[in-house]
Amino acid sequence: MLHDPNRVYIFDTTLRDGEQVPGCQLATPEKVEIAKALEALGVDVIEAGFPISSPGDFQSVVELSKAVSEPVICALTRANKGDIDAAVAALKFAKRPRIHTGIGSSDMHIKYKFNSTREDILARAVEAVKYAKQFVEDIEFYAEDAGRADNVFLAQMVEAVIAAGATVVNIPDTNGYCLPELYGSKIRFLKENVKNIDQAIISVHCHNDLGLATANSLSGIINGARQVECTINGIGERAGNTALEEVTMILKTHHDLNLHTNINSKHFRQISDMVSSMMRMPVQPNKAIVGQNAFAHSSGIHQDGFLKHRENYEIIKPEDVGVGSADIVLTARSGRHALKHHLERLGHELDKANLDLVYERFLILADEKGRINDEDVLFLANEVLKAQ
Ligand code: KIV
Ligand code: ZN
Numbered sequence: 590m591l592h593d594p595n596r597v598y599i600f601d602t603t604l605r606d607g608e609q610v611p612g613c614q615l616a617t618p619e620k621v622e623i624a625k626a627l628e629a630l631g632v633d634v635i636e637a638g639f640p641i642s643s644p645g646d647f648q649s650v651v652e653l654s655k656a657v658s659e660p661v662i663c664a665l666t667r668a669n670k671g672d673i674d675a676a677v678a679a680l681k682f683a684k685r686p687r688i689h690t691g692i693g694s695s696d697m698h699i700k701y702k703f704n705s706t707r708e709d710i711l712a713r714a715v716e717a718v719k720y721a722k723q724f725v726e727d728i729e730f731y732a733e734d735a736g737r738a739d740n741v742f743l744a745q746m747v748e749a750v751i752a753a754g755a756t757v758v759n760i761p762d763t764n765g766y767c768l769p770e771l772y773g774s775k776i777r778f779l780k781e782n783v784k785n786i787d788q789a790i791i792s793v794h795c796h797n798d799l800g801l802a803t804a805n806s807l808s809g810i811i812n813g814a815r816q817v818e819c820t821i822n823g824i825g826e827r828a829g830n831t832a833l834e835e836v837t838m839i840l841k842t843h844h845d846l847n848l849h850t851n852i853n854s855k856h857f858r859q860i861s862d863m864v865s866s867m868m869r870m871p872v873q874p875n876k877a878i879v880g881q882n883a884f885a886h887s888s889g890i891h892q893d894g895f896l897k898h899r900e901n902y903e904i905i906k907p908e909d910v911g912v913g914s915a916d917i918v919l920t921a922r923s924g925r926h927a928l929k930h931h932l933e934r935l936g937h938e939l940d941k942a943n944l945d946l947v948y949e950r951f952l953i954l955a956d957e958k959g960r961i962n963d964e965d966v967l968f969l970a971n972e973v974l975k976a977q
Pocket of ligand 2: 606
């Protein structure tokens with residue numbers, strides 16, 4: 590298989606892992622709208638759903654398969670024939686179908702979820718991949734709870750499923766347990782110890798229980814993974830999944846990594862708003878890249894530095910992620926430079942003495958009001974100028 594070694598594939602699971610969030614369920618037409626926006630964003634794979642889980646989810650996979658042509662359409666299954674048959678049927682219209690099948694890989698899951706043994710689980714994993722491969726060429730295998738699995742057993746499982754036909758091997762940190770070094774070394778271990786690893790792409794799928802999903806995904810990529818599973822706004826089970834906008838902007842910002850994706854980051858704000866409103870899931874204001882405050886400068890020291898040269902306090906251009914421009918917020922923490930900037934923007938070039946007078950009044954009002962808007966600035970300027 591020939592792959593550009595510097596290309597990182599983006600597997601979006603907003604409509605599967607993301608949609609598992611209580612209260613975020615979507616109707617099929619809404620899913621189709623999001624899928625089209627994901628296609629325009631440039632994702633490589635859309636995980637459209639888990640067809641066996643409900644008739645509605647089955648139908649969504651059918652409709653998404655018809656509506657989208659560029660990205661691979663992927664359907665989730667457990668490692669059993671019934672799930673795989675449902676996925677095959679739901680993917681009937683997909684131009685580029687993928688089945689995502691898998692089973693637990695940690696001793697915790699093997700013992701307490703499956704009441705089974707490593708040998709039995711390995712056999713079931715291989716059987717599921719072989720069964721799915723009869724219907725669909727592109728098979729992704731997930732080793733659930735790989736974050737807590739024994740590396741030697743995980744390597745054995747990965748080698749066996751690749752030999753059975755898996756084209757992508759997903760190494761999920763299902764419980765968001767790993768630290769970046771631990772997760773990265775797991776991917777490195779697989780790269781170094783699985784004989785046929787070059788016949789498949791390693792995928793990272795990290796949950797955010799300790800706030801490390803993005804850092805862990807990045808560590809996996811640096812150690813050789815070339816597909817990352819993520820969601821818009823980082824939504825997903827419990828504390829969520831890796832945020833698509835974060836991991837892709839890291840790759841875009843750090844040229845030293847020499848890795849690239851097909852994502853057009855200018856769509857980020859628009860698709861973030863779309864997912865947030867359709868799923869009734871507000872984005873926290875300080876969320877990286879897409880939060881309301883992600884490009885708002887509010888302290889006097891930062892505002893002054895920003896106004897002297899924006900790169901003093903800006904590592905990403907807001908226009909690169911679909912946000913109009915940076916925001917110089919006026920509060921009691923702002924300095925004269927920020928106030929002068931807004932006065933000039935509103936048509937007032939004041940000399941130093943008048944600026945000082947407006948600034949004195951500004952601080953009193955800002956202490957009372959919190960945030961100062963354009964009307965307040967104009968009112969204060971007019972008050973000072975009228976008194977002369
Ligand atoms: O977190 C996980 O392990 C998953 C798998 C089903 C891929 O979502
Ligand atoms: Zn998951």
